Amino acid sequence: MRYGERGVSLEVDLSTGNIEKVETPPEWTELFLGGLGINAKLMWDRVGPEVEPFSPDNILIFSAGLLVGTPAFGANRTIITSISPQTLYLGFSMLGGHWAAQLKLAGYDQIVVKGRAPHLVYLWINDDKVEIRDARHLKGKSTYETMELIREELRDPRVEILAIGLAGENRVYFSSIETYRGSASRLGLGAIMGDKNLKAIAVKGSKPVNLYKPGPFVEVCERVRDYIIYRLNNPIKGVPPILAYIGSPQEMKLYDEQWHLENFAWGHARVRRKGVWTKEVEERFAQVQRNAIKKYVGCYNCPVGCAATLALPGMPNYILKCYSKLTYLMAAMVDDLEFGLRIAARAQHYGVDGFTTPQVMAFAVELYENGILTDQDMPGFPSDPQERFFWLLDRIVRREGIGDVLAKGVYWAAREIGRGAEKFDHNTTRKHEQMTIKLGMLNPIYFLMYATGEKGNITQIEGQLPQAPLPREYREEFVRDWPQLPTGKEERFKQFILEWGDGDKVFPFYPPPDLCCELVEWQEIMHYIDDCTGICAGLSSFPIKPPYHIHNLPLLISYATGIEMSEEDLWTAATRVRNLVRANNIRRGLRREEEKPPEDHWKKRFPEYEQELLTTYYRYRGWNEEGIPTKETLQKLKLDFVAEDFIKRGILKE
């Protein structure tokens, strides 16, 4: 019997209709944990570098993290993995909500989908019973409509569903996969689902998840609970409100958006608007938000409740996540939250990414204003900024006219449009739209994270630390109580917080390269652990002083699975997964030259120093000058199969 996990993978071939239940090797759990780790292994084994994203040979994996289905708070994440149509690298995106728990309860750790169905279908999993069902009647239906219709069809409101909308069906490169409360938005995995003619996956399970040492497991959960309550009541002092709490973050409960609105760039990531957050704006935003919120919504086994059901007159209801409440309005340069919430409603029903989509539309507006796109390309393009965004959104998801090109994202669209449009592609890294932040002085920590974070999203690598030096009066208190620090790094990291911002201890040369490496590694490793366990980053890797950390996570894994796992073992396993993800991408061509933040991310750049930072970091992680994990690193991590493949392909020398 396997504890914590199921050890069973559901293999679905949509081309042939074949469905199999396959046992995963027990030793994989110790090596790759679960979630992203096992996804990366399956991708490595089955999807060679020659496989195109839109090919029946590309696989799409829906995985429940290792601890999903246990009583661990917030262990509810689905980790979806495939080859991204946008970056052509490994795309992994996650979502919360209730779906992953149902998959686990139905008896599976993951579903591996390959092939392409002859027409639109959906998958219905009810414990052992698995069916591929006709979904032609759901064609063109929105994400939420699809979920509601399937619940009705199956006559069961307890069925949990993942679905794509029109965008996914039409293979928009930044389409999302949505569930009621959660969306896997980044890197266009919804388009892969659409390419496979898979409209939705409905699942319901009733089989209990077993724990190896149940008593001690629940004791850890109780301490986690106490710390969640403590942190919800004790915001971090000296950081903006939105960073002071835990959660995913608390965009629905907090109204103070000065930090986002004044520090993040508006338009096509161009303008910072200091002073935009006036008393009047604050009151208006707060009122709109209060009126729109119908109910706070939580993910499976997490009462924190970071999302909310929004009801706006004339719009279908939806559940808003993260700060997409601001991304559209900022990109459109419209100081009106009502507009932001309305367009987000339509976008989520279409199923598109709330980060990339507004940027693509702002990019189109910019091209139009600069005469690169004209009325000939965009007949009937309105003049009102709000109408423009709705106009563009409708065309992108239907791939009509200019929308067909824009549906590929800024990088590919710029090259297809030509006529100098490439110059306006200023905010992508590895062909993917980055956070709309434009700052002054180079931040060496963030330089490394933007350059090397293969998830393509800064929020999926940052965490644990304040983003700017703490005001002096708060530093002592901050370091006094900091149980999350990894063993052996306590004094070093505390010293960093105490000194950072004093005298010459400022960016770009502080922290020094070696300390930057350690800080970046810590932040990234914690994210990789979450991606494997399925614990929400909002309780773990993303916020400052989270309830989950490197000291209690190994206990939970040990007590759940029966695998003895120390802090060091867990760190090593996460490092292995991190390197395996990189290996997949290296094999697909990722090299040093692509590891760079957008050029205008900071005004003050130090090209030579940046390269020194990157080289130091590569060495620190055991990668060579090109960022390729060395043979020694791979062997140490028991990734010999990667080393062999690299040597065979000539990527590494003997």
Place this chain on the structure above:
Amino acid sequence: MKKKVKVLKIDLDKCVGCKACEVICSAFHAAPKYSLTSPEFSRIRVFRDELRGTFIPVKGSFYTKAECPSRVVYFQNENPLSDWKRETYVVCSMCGAACPSRDLFKEPGTGLPLKCDMCESDPPLEEPMCVKWCFVNAITHEEFEEEVREEVELEELDMALESLVDRYGWEKVSNAFGRMLFSKMGEGGL
């Protein structure tokens, strides 16, 4: 005689539909304790309709009359911040599972009824586990003493009759009984 009464109370505004109560309830009642987790084994279930923003926890209880308080008590509030009319539900205890939900509280496999026992255990817990796990305080618990008449233990037959009375009312039951008695007498049976 005074009797200790424990009740669960629910604040629907605070419930986010996360099912933490279901998770820990099923784990707590597993043998050995916490070894298994599955909401299907839980004695409390949350009715969820995310798009309409409706979450209603219901507990599996001992015999309850076929009437769901949620139909009567909870309705839309004019206050945009609140979905539910406060004055109505603060006075109501959490509803016991009634007719539409009864099917939910059956143990998968065996079909045995699942009933909330307020996490009775030895030594007793400070509060039921669902209350503890629901740290947003959507579920709380109250204990109070109530004056009760000393009740005579009901015999099986009395119980059966009482449930008939509950279902059909005194009048119908006594009429039916009278008819039966009458016909038996007519047959010369008695």
